[in-house]
Amino acid sequence: MFGEVSLQTFHRMPQYLKTLYELRKEGREFVSSVTLAERLNLTPSIVKKDLSQAKVQDGKPKVGYAVNDLIDDIENFLGYNNAKDAVLVGCGKLGQALLGYRGFADYGLNIIAGFDISDDVIGQKVHGKIILPTGKMEGAIKKLDIKIAILTVPQEHAQAMADALVKAGIRAIWNFTPAHISVPENIAVRNENMASSLAVLSAQLREILKREQDLNK
Amino acid sequence: MFGEVSLQTFHRMPQYLKTLYELRKEGREFVSSVTLAERLNLTPSIVKKDLSQAKVQDGKPKVGYAVNDLIDDIENFLGYNNAKDAVLVGCGKLGQALLGYRGFADYGLNIIAGFDISDDVIGQKVHGKIILPTGKMEGAIKKLDIKIAILTVPQEHAQAMADALVKAGIRAIWNFTPAHISVPENIAVRNENMASSLAVLSAQLREILKREQDLNK
DNA sequence: GTTTAATCGATAAAATAATATCGATAAAAA
DNA sequence: TTTTTATCGATATTATTTTATCGATTAAAC
Secondary structure, rough: OOOOOOOHHHHHHHHHHHHHHHHOOOOOOOOOOHHHHHOOOOOOHHHHHHHHHHOOOOOOOOOOEHHHHHHHHHHHHHHOOOEEEEEOOOOHHHHHHOOOOOOHOOEEEEEEEEEEOOOOOOOEEEEEEEEEHHHHHHHHHHHHOOOEEEOOOOOHHHHHHHHEEEEEEEEOEOOOOOOOOOOOOOEOOOOOOHHHHHHHHHHHHHHHHHHHHHHHO | OOOOHHHHHHHHHHHHHHHHHHHHHHHOEEEHHHHHHHHHHOHHHHHHHOOOOOOOOOOOOOEEEEEEHHHHHHHHHHOOOEEEEEEOOHHHHHHHHHHHHOHHHHOOOOEEEEEOOOOOOOOOOEOOOOOEEEHHHHHHHHHHHOEEEOOOOOHHHHHHHHHHHHHHHOOOEOOOOOOOOOOOOOOEEOOOHHHHHHHHHHHHHHHHHHHHHHOOO
């Protein structure tokens, strides 16, 4: 689906980038797949395979990859340079937390504005981002040709709002609600599913505690 | 690592559960793997395989699985019944949003209290959850034998706080900071990594837009 | 009561992802 | 200058995950 590049690879890319920033800060010019793998608990093989998909310049035998070049290549690969505009819909607690999250800019995401139905928050600013009434949403999306929406409305409004966003021209929805939303197949959805994450964490914890008990028998 | 059950399977479990709740609400007594697969965009094969790992009672040919039994089995499998206590560390915007998030209770997670260093928030209550000074953290964790921590401190304090949590006896950390934290290998960590998610969403969006352009040529 | 249709559960096949291997190469050491 | 060593990049192998197949079974239709 992604022209050969797997989702797992995309998942790991920001981790490589993060480690590379640290290495640059430490003053290192070159880094090997072995070092990256160690820092991120991966194998050198997978690191080399992943990087081969993002990088332009080859690594050098004996020394590895040029840190700066690699940073450029991955940033470019992930589109961190050409900032993408987005809207955020639903400015409750979580919505406002995300609206004020400065980290997004580092990832090339630029939230234009928040939208909400409640007069209590309309007109407020969170870290310089204005909250507008949902009535103005479709117009803004169309006018600015925005493709990405962050969805943080209450669960029961998730589907209706997703429909409205699609109608307005949004092509990718980052869904922070627990609701499963249905969209046409040419729309990307990414679910930030707390329940899923917690299920996995609980499973890990259970396994760890069990292993420990077995040992102490 | 999880006694045969893969992480992907754990990820899908809460989705099944969610759909089953809906079906129960609709008054359905039985559901087939085909129906579940349709609602969640999966194949019947994977649904059957996943469920076979969580359920106790067999499905019936021709009609499928008993909705109520299946709900019980999955809830049990995921540990939604025996509520797990947790602490939340770092009560900034995101921390408070999560502190006030009622959904956790549905997943069997019970946040005992929030902890923070700032006098601005200490003593406040968010949805009935009190915010305490970090000085009292270790004592509370030990006294109540708490195993799970939600980490929402600023990135630069993530590692130090993780260390403190491990020292206090925490065995599973749900990390909402962008920092990569190092912990002993008998501690579970789950990274809620925005950068990763955004990378995947961007990749999906890019692919969709590209496919569209190709068609219009 | 017999036939038909839908589904399960087990297993086989295919697809995908991760890991290991190895020749080529460049830096460093001898 | 020659040898050694560490690493890349390509490819082969292995492991994991998903999908497909199929006999057995049960509810419903006839």
